[in-house]
Amino acid sequence: MPCLAQEIAKKRFSKAQSQKKEWSKECLKEVKLRLENCEDPDQISNRMKMERKEAPSHETIYKMIYENRYEMGIYACKLRRKHKKRKQRGLKKQRRSPIPNRVGIEHRPEIIGKGHWEGDTVIGKNMKGAIATFADEESKFLIAQLMQDKTSQSLNQAAKESFKDIKHLQTFTFDNGGEFALHQDLTKTLGANCYFANPYHSWERGLNEHTNRLLRQYFPKKTDFTQLTNEEIQLAVMAINNRPRKSLNYLTANEVYFNHSNCQSLFYSSNLDLYKPVASHA
Incomplete structure (x- = not known):
């Protein structure tokens, strides 16, 4: 049973990867315009949703930028934190080198x-x-x-x-x-x-x-x-x-x-x- 469940999960993941949503030209145009105005992805996503417009999630907008989808890589310089790539989330803090015979x-x-x-x-x-x-x-x-x-x-x-x-x-x-x-x-x-x-x-x-x-x-x-x-x-x-x-x-x-x-x-x-x-x- 565990093996079967793992196979099902792999197929679902593969299907999801192959079925990435395509965004309309109007949606992409507005996202780019808002990025140009220095709005961050969270603001863009939620404001467009509030206006009942087609809206990518903020994580999707980040991926568009850092993976240069739809030629949006140029907007990385408009982000508040101008990282060259998206930082992985949920990483543990790096452990420091151990101190021999440490006394607290x-x-x-x-x-x-x-x-x-x-x-x-x-x-x-x-x-x-x-x-x-x-x-x-x-x-x-x-x-x-x-x-x-x-x-x-x-x-x-x-x-x-x-x-x-x-x-x-x-x-x-x-x-x-x-x-x-x-x-x-x-x-x-x-x-x-x-x-x-x-x-x-x-x-x-x-x-x-x-x-x-x-x-x-x-x-x-x-x-x-x-x-x-x-x-x-x-x-x-x-x-x-x-x-x-x-x-x-x-x-x-x-x-x-x-x-x-x-x-x-x-x-x-x-x-x-x-x-x-x-x-x-x-």
């Missing part, structure tokens, strides 16, 4: 004091180049370092360079990107345990997500990171750390991290001194 955020100790850092990467144009970002949960203090690529080796190198002079270092919290796969090596070198947020729970690392958006003000999407220098990144970081923050009662991250509440000016130098506020002598 639920096992992270209570956040008390400085030294609990959220880490992430900001990616450049065409997925080339990256910036490693680390934000202290208590003070919102940002550290960032240019990476050659998004590999775990480059991430660890950037982290080790960033934290070589940092005293406050207790934990790291990352997302599940493959660049954090060598977290055990990072723990061994820096002495801070690494924890991972749940997949697709970006709010568990809300500070880092917000801080990355601040960094994007200086390096918008489609910025070619291969043309950036680390000095340019540090100047942007310095500006962010010296910005009054509502969540800090309008103190700056620099002032909170370094326990200094007076007005400060920043002097550019290397390593940790780059971020440290120095009292103005003016």
Whole structure:
């Protein structure tokens, strides 16, 4: 019986494929006119039905465009999302590369004091180049370092360079990107345990997500990171750390991290001194 049912289903599918509906010239003319006016397929289909006209479904209109039926391929540029082909529906989210010996955020100790850092990467144009970002949960203090690529080796190198002079270092919290796969090596070198947020729970690392958006003000999407220098990144970081923050009662991250509440000016130098506020002598 299952074999017979499968054969019947195949015949029905084959018949349906061979009996594609032919649309009238008037119908196709109106669909093309509406596409030219930048209406989307859903609007076209339902409006024509409401007007009691012959109307293809919105999926059929998409197929007409992406399969270039009735010479309608030229209207792909009129769609809001100018994909070169129709995306398949119902696909599962792509699984990320597994993190060996991953420890979930639920096992992270209570956040008390400085030294609990959220880490992430900001990616450049065409997925080339990256910036490693680390934000202290208590003070919102940002550290960032240019990476050659998004590999775990480059991430660890950037982290080790960033934290070589940092005293406050207790934990790291990352997302599940493959660049954090060598977290055990990072723990061994820096002495801070690494924890991972749940997949697709970006709010568990809300500070880092917000801080990355601040960094994007200086390096918008489609910025070619291969043309950036680390000095340019540090100047942007310095500006962010010296910005009054509502969540800090309008103190700056620099002032909170370094326990200094007076007005400060920043002097550019290397390593940790780059971020440290120095009292103005003016």
